[in-house]
Each structure stands twice: as structure tokens, then as C-alpha cells.
Amino acid sequence: MYHRCRTAPSEVRFRLRREAFFGCCKCGNPLIENAHIIEYPITKQFPIEDMLALCPNCHTEADLGYYPKFVLRDLKQNPFNKNKRYLQKRFVVTGEKLIINTGSSRFINTERIFTINDFDLVSITRKEGLYLSLNINLFDKYNRLIALIYDNFWIVDRSYLWDVEYKPQHLILRKKSRDIVLDIQIKNEEIFLRGNLYYNGFLIPIKPQNMSIGGVTIRNFTIENAGGGISIQVPQYRPRIY
Numbered sequence: 001m002y003h004r005c006r007t008a009p010s011e012v013r014f015r016l017r018r019e020a021f022f023g024c025c026k027c028g029n030p031l032i033e034n035a036h037i038i039e040y041p042i043t044k045q046f047p048i049e050d051m052l053a054l055c056p057n058c059h060t061e062a063d064l065g066y067y068p069k070f071v072l073r074d075l076k077q078n079p080f081n082k083n084k085r086y087l088q089k090r091f092v093v094t095g096e097k098l099i100i101n102t103g104s105s106r107f108i109n110t111e112r113i114f115t116i117n118d119f120d121l122v123s124i125t126r127k128e129g130l131y132l133s134l135n136i137n138l139f140d141k142y143n144r145l146i147a148l149i150y151d152n153f154w155i156v157d158r159s160y161l162w163d164v165e166y167k168p169q170h171l172i173l174r175k176k177s178r179d180i181v182l183d184i185q186i187k188n189e190e191i192f193l194r195g196n197l198y199y200n201g202f203l204i205p206i207k208p209q210n211m212s213i214g215g216v217t218i219r220n221f222t223i224e225n226a227g228g229g230i231s232i233q234v235p236q237y238r239p240r241i242y
Contacts, residue, residue, distance in 0.1 A: 008034040016048065017032060020032070023055075024053060024080060029055035029166040030171060033153065037050045090169070092131055102114075103209060107222075108222065109224060114229050115231045115232075117232075134184070136148065141198050146160050162175055171184045
């Protein structure tokens with residue numbers, strides 16, 4: 001059995017993220033957690049020298065003892081995104097413009113992709129001119145916030161099981177029982193966002209040809225150099241009582 005701490009001071013989180021070049025030290029996955037080399041139940045502290053950034057999958061493997069401590073220390077010193085052999089596999093966009101495709105629409109240098117009832121559901125920014133920072137809130141169809149990504153940190157209720165799949169430049173999150181899928185892929189220096197999201201009980205399907213929010217279908221438009229992208233007001237969700 002392993003015991004994973006849920007939180008760490010913000011200074012520790014962001015120092016770990018930066019030293020790992022904004023990705024998992026083992027595989028480069030942009031979705032990261034704070035991993036302890038010396039187990040948290042032993043130290044009860046957050047010493048940066050004994051911690052590293054790992055994705056949920058690699059973190060679980062580390063907690064189960066798959067990686068000896070000397071391997072974890074080597075990963076900390078030589079993270080995936082630092083290795084020049086993996087330059088083409090990193091989750092980064094090197095072009096002059098940050099272009100995000102949702103459905104058939106494009107957001108160019110526009111970080112806040114869409115906002116519902118003045119609440120940011122998805123935003124993607126670029127740090128240090130290269131590394132992508134994801135900020136995404138994941139609700140279920142009952143309007144319960146069950147996971148969030150905050151500056152690439154994966155914060156989730158451990159009672160929910162997620163399928164996190166990562167291949168170079170391609171992140172997929174699945175929550176089958178909640179019908180949630182989030183697919184973020186980098187192709188030809190552009191980001192492509194697909195999936196099924198929820199907010200206020202409304203399904204937000206993002207398909208290659210269009211996206212729909214609150215019954216409004218959105219397709220074939222471009223927003224460039226704007227403070228925000230799509231902003232829609234939808235009725236508040238009220239659960240039915242049986």
C-alpha cells in the first residue's frame with residue numbers, strides 16, 4: 001500500500017515544475033503531481049531536494065516501488081524534457097503564435113478558450129515562451145467538480161479512478177463512468193482540443209467539425225489576440241428530485 005500526499009506549498013510545486021521543464025521527469029506528460037523520493041509518511045514535510053514532478057501514472061509506479069530511489073534522483077537531475085534526444089516529443093509549441101483548435105474554430109494567442117457563466121472552464125497559456133500550462137476544470141453531469149488541472153498540476157479526488165494516457169505530444173483523460181473525455185494533441189505546432197465536458201449539467205461536446213455549449217452550436221470562426229474566447233451564459237443546473 002502507498003500513501004500519497006495531496007498538497008504541497010505553492011512555492012514547492014512551482015519550483016518542482018520548473019526544474020522538470022513543465023512535465024513529468026520520467027515521460028514528459030504535462031500532467032504532474034508532487035512525488036516524494038523519501039516517502040511523505042516518513043518525513044511529513046516537503047523538502048524540494050527529496051521531491052520531483054511525476055505524472056499520475058509514473059507517480060503510482062514510484063509509490064509501488066518500481067523505481068529505486070537512485071533512479072528517482074537521477075530523473076530529478078535529468079528530467080525527460082531536459083533531454084535533447086526528446087526535443088520532438090515534448091508537450092510544447094515552439095511557433096511564434098499559440099494556436100488552439102476546438103472543433104472547426106481557432107483561437108490564436110487567446111488564452112481563455114471558453115467561459116461559461118463568467119467561469120473559466122478551459123484556458124491554455126504558454127510559459128517561458130515554450131511550455132504549455134493547462135488550466136481546466138472537470139465537472140460531471142451532476143455539476144460536481146471531480147478534477148482540475150491548475151498550471152499542469154493534477155488535483156483530483158482519489159475516490160475517482162481516471163484513465164490517463166500520454167504519448168508524445170498527445171494527452172488523453174478518460175472518466176468512463178462520468179462520460180468525460182479530454183483529448184489534447186499537438187500537431188504541426190498547433191493544439192487540437194477534443195472531448196466531452198460538462199458544466200451546470202450541460203454536456204459540452206467538442207468534435208472535429210464543431211462544438212456545442214448549452215444547445216448553441218459553434219463552428220468555423222477565429223478569435224485572435226483577444227482577452228477571452230467564447231463566453232456563454234447558460235441556465236443554472238437544478239437536480240431533479242425523485
